[in-house]
Structure formats: structure tokens, C-alpha cells
Amino acid sequence: MRPERDLAPAEARQADPTATSRRGFLRIAGLAGVSLSLVSAARRAEADIGFFAKDLPDDKLTAMFRTILRIRWHERTMADKMLSDPDYRGYNHFYAGQEAVAAGACAALRNEGPFEQIDLVYSTHRPTGHAIAKGVDLKKMCAENDFRATGLNGGYGAQMHLSDPAVGFIGADGMIGPGPVLATGSAFAIRARGSDQVVVFFGGDGTYATPHFHSALNNARLLDLPFIYVLENNLYHQYAHYSFSCPHTDIAEAARAYGIPARVVDGQDVFQVYNAMHEAVERARAGGGPGFIEAKTYRYYNHWGAPGAKVGELGAFGYDPLAISSFRPERELRSWMQRDPVDIARATLIDWGVLDAARAEAIEAEVRAEVAEAFAWAARQPLCNPEDGLRHVFAEGTVIARQFG
Ligand SMILES: Cc1ncc(C[n+]2csc(CCOP(=O)(O)OP(=O)(O)O)c2C)c(N)n1
Structure with missing residues (x-):
């Protein structure tokens, strides 16, 4: 039996005592709504999505746990490097806290085989979490993030432009918006x-x-x-x-308005994410059209970089009314950390008899060693050549426009 878990961070339901403004009030109202919705959505999800994860073999379930850990230790190691290693060039928009979303979603996808499949x-x-979950080479990703020539993209892209078509990871995108339009275009080509x-x-x-959000959903439904x-x-x-x-x-309400089946899931629970994703993938593969999954989750670090973080510690804290790191109440972060995706996946697998505590610990030690080795390998790689930076930006040679050719 799955353990009964408290699905909503209790403190997130309380009012933020520092907030007196209208904006603060709106934020409290939003938080309260989200917390309540997290409870009801999670229960709804388990009740009617179908519980596909329970039928998976042990090694597949364990692989999801391993993916979460790989993402987590990549994040923590990178944060430590950014804070303590003056020779490290990498930067990150940290994904820690959200690992179960990438791990659960990508576990329901076809990740191996020819590009056409x-x-x-x-x-x-x-x-970074999506890339790891989709199966990019961890060493090459670490090298890319540190602008090394042997990185995934020759060291010219780094974190915000990671891409590895070999595993179907078409790539990161620093622009907020166009991504779903590109993805629906890609889906059109596939069909x-x-x-x-x-x-x-x-x-x-x-x-x-x-x-782009609305245009992509509209076209996805229109063209199924x-x-x-x-x-x-x-x-x-x-x-x-x-x-x-x-x-x-x-x-998810917005997706339903476009006629798209939509689920709201607890994004801290990898198996809930997997269940919803499995349902959507099966439907889409069979020609049944698009799906939408809203995963309620939280990030443990600041929006960008590692301000407020300390070496060896998970998350970025500190309340400074003048600093940009104060955009959220610290108690909110701490209450979300009580529902950590690593802890939830581990506890669930132990409860299901897939792992015991010793095996879970051994897997974590293996992952930590793998991540440490990936960063060490990356640090030994040659740097990319700054003079070549524009080489992959413009077409070289003569380009004949098709209508005149
Ligand atoms: C077109 C565009 N406008 C503004 C930005 C600056 N920007 C970077 S991240 C971000 C917010 C992204 O929020 P969300 O999609 O919720 O992702 P999160 O950072 O919370 O993971 C913005 C506005 C941008 N990258 N692209």
C-alpha cells in the first residue's frame, strides 16, 4: 500500500505575516488556492488517471529514482562549484526541487533508437533536469556548461542552449514563449x-x-x-x-478551454507525474491528439545562479527586503522542502518493497560518484575557442534562395 502522505505544505496555507500590500494579499490568496488545489488535484489524479506505475518492473521504477538523484546531485555539485571554484565558468537556472517532473515525464517516453523513432x-x-532525464551524456553536459570544446555543443551553447538530438533532446531555449510553437510545428512534421x-x-x-501558449494549444487541438x-x-x-x-x-483550466484533456498532478511525486504522462503519451501516439499536464512543484534555488545558497547545503535562503532573493517567503520554501521529490520517491519504493533503505543509500552513493566523475572529467577538457564563437551562427558559403534557384 502506498503511504498516506500530507499532500499540501501546511505552512503554505498560512498567511504571510510580512505581506500587507494588495500584491501581498493577492499572493497569499494565490498560495492558499494553490495549496488547496494541490490536495484536491492530487487526490483526483490518483482516483481517475489510472495507476500505471504500479505495473512497472522494479528496474524501471528504480531507474526513475536514479534519474531524480542524478538531477539532484548535478544541481548540488554545480551550485557548490559556482560558489567555491573561481576557475569554474558555468552558470545555471537551477532545477532542484522539480526533479520528479522531468524524471516522471521522460520515463514515459521513447528515449532510445533512431532519431526518426x-x-x-x-x-x-x-x-538541465529535462536533459538528464531524456538521457544526455552527463559528462558532455557538464563540459558544455563549463564552455569546454568537448561539450555537447562544442562549448558554445552552455546551459541555456544545451541540445542533444541523438537522444531526442531538441534543446533548451532562453526565450520565454516560442518553445511550444516550435514543438507543435515539430509534432505537425512528425504526423x-x-x-x-x-x-x-x-x-x-x-x-x-x-x-505562444495559446497559439500552440489552439493549433495542437485544431490539428490533433x-x-x-x-x-x-x-x-x-x-x-x-x-x-x-x-x-x-x-x-490546466486554460488547456481545457481549448478542448485539450488536461491533468493536474503533484509534481513532487514522480509516480503521479508518470501516470499522467503515460496516459497522455498513449493517447497521442495512437492519434488521439494533444495532452496537457500541470505539475505543481517548487524550485529550491533563486531564479538564476546561487545567491543565498551555501556550499554543501541544499537550497537558497535568506530574507533581505532589498534583495531580489526575497521574492518569496522563506517558510514557503522550507515547507515545500518537507515534501522533497527524492524523499517521496525513496519512501514510496521502500513501501512497495522495490528497495530497502540500504539499497537506496547505495544507489545514492553510486550517483554521487558518477556526478563527481562527470564534473572532474569536464574540468580536464580543453576550453572552446572564443574566436570561433560566430562560426555556428551564420550560414557559410553561398546560399541560393529557393525561389530563384
Ligand atoms: C521573451 C522573454 N522575455 C523575458 C525573458 C526573461 N525571463 C527569463 S525567465 C522568465 C520567467 C520564466 O518563468 P517560468 O516560465 O514560470 O519558469 P521558471 O523560471 O519559474 O522556471 C523571464 C520572464 C525571457 N527569457 N524571454
């Missing part, structure tokens, strides 16, 4: 070719207020594309609560 993922400015691949776009709550929008609602876009730009408590 694997499922495709379009990512965001916060891509035109008669392939049964599906295309997934990961986007944040901040994508709701862009025209094999397209799945995984919306990671981590409550904030950059430094603003999503209630400032979205009238819905569940952004």
Missing part, C-alpha cells in the same frame, strides 16, 4: 511523416501569459497533433507569483 523534448531556460513519435514541451507558469505540454507550475515566474499574470488557480 524517438520522442522529442523541447525545453526551457531551466533545462505528416506518418511516424508515431510524440513531442513534449516543458514550460513554466510564466509561459501562460505569452501568446501528437503534442504534450508539461507545465511546471513552480508558483513563480522569475520573481513574480503566477497569480499576477494568470487568472486561473490551475493553469
